[in-house]
Amino acid sequence: MNNWVTPARGEGADKPSDPLGLPEKTEQSKWKAELSLGLAHTKRGSVLNACRHQGPLYVQKAFYPEGRDLAHLYLLHPPGGMVSGDDLRINVTMAQAARALITTPGAGRVYKARADKTLQTQHIQLRLEPNSSVEWLPLENIIYPGAHTRLHTDIHLDVGSTFIGWEISCFGLHASQQPFDQGQIEQRLQVFSQGRLKIREALSLNPEQHNFMQSRAGLAGHSVNGLLIAGPLSKTHDTDTLLSALQAQCEALNQTDSQSQKALSAVSINDEFIQLRYLGDCSEQARLLFIRCWTLLRPALIQREACEPRIWAT
Template sequence: MPEDPAIPYDQTSRAAPAASLPQRARGQAHLSVRTRAGASVLGDLHMSGSSKLLFPRARGAELDAVYLNSAGGVTGGDRFALSATVDEGAALRMTTQAAERIYRAAPGAPGHVSTRLTAHPGAQITWLPQETIIYDGASLDRRLTIDLAQDARLLACEVLVFGRRAMGEAVHELFLRDRIDLHIGGALAFADRLRLDGDAAAVLNRAAVADGAIAVASVLCAAPGIGGRLDHLRELLPPQAGGSALTEDLVFLRLLAPDSFELRKTLVPLLHELAQDDLPRPWML
């Protein structure tokens, strides 16, 4: 789907001449899901480079998939792309084997991570990657693009953690571009943009930004009548959180916490409530 010109994406980069860039990690993965005998099964599958997909034992009507970056993390110049297509009436639930780590980058191009999810009529996608942990000196350009048919369902969560507080880490040097786009029935329904440069710790410490929180979760849920449950969902949120019903069938929630463990204590029950099901096994406190 073409980019929406009404919501421009910050193209500022740290690109350096190609000759000066060292060889970096590359990974691509794609899968499609279809139905067979009332169950969701694998259609197409492609993996290359450092991107791997694992498939736990089947449970229920959904297909479970676990993404693994065998390079161990992302740094400047790395490029990873993941795409998933869910055919009519099928259901896919995806997570990651572990938290993704964005390491210090040498001067040059940022690491690029691109994810595209497509759900056809009557399909369902659950996208629950574990946390993305950002280290001091990291450089990242990340995009999540979701295309839903008008009656498709979605539960998606992205978590950013700016350093590990228990390890005494803080992020004082950062180049970050993060984008989420949701299209429903071909029209842009939601767009989120995050640009954070320089001393991230100082920015996050501002009362009007994160008031000292370093763990941030963004949750999107598209389901019939979900907007009518907003008051109940707000009761599950901590003080540093908020939620909006963008339409009667689309809700967005943002949660902040002082660290990832505290965030999970609220986020896991919230996701369980939205999914009306157990979460993938990697999602354990």
């Protein structure tokens, strides 16, 4: 999950705090947090009519920078990241015709696990009832060297519902020359449409056992992996024109002359869904690419011009 503030809990959480060197008790640092949100379409627009949280995971209120029909929500996680034993669960239910854009005020962090390698887990579940829409646009997740984590996202769509979302993962601390050369991550994203599995993306990294991080068939030595998914498309969409515009954005990025900004990106259609991929070493570059593509996808899929969340400008 993504951060709001970063207290002293995170990066050094694997180190003993006792002056005699005794290991810190797991119960003192692990947090089980859950956030359940429900949005409904009413005469007053799309409103947050249910908000239940347990632990340090919540939203303050809905914002309406583009009118009452679409709510902007900022997910807050004050601890700033996950340590061993943390279990974060986010459940969002969109009632019929409700619309929301959900983002985060900062990057998420998965810190180095303790010696017992207890998992750090996060499970996100988005349920969309007929004719609703969700834009799931969090900032990047930073996976620290030595993290042991499981990150799962499930999206359930109904008739006429629409999803636009992305995941950006940074493996290791590239700017500090700390590669993700130890630890383990299991990452999975699934999209269901009317109960049928349409997309399943899975990534499993364990650099101590295999060289997928460096392999040309894997991440090819890059540290940032991004995926954008949007859909479903229908016969009413001008798919060819939309694909051409997205491909132009990818080609412009692929042709950059800066060696430090070298990256690969591509767009494809999987059944009714557009998938856009980024592979490089700069999370900001990935995010800016995805934002540019989002401004093209949004009018086509939910008939709205792009309106960036205000929190992105702070």
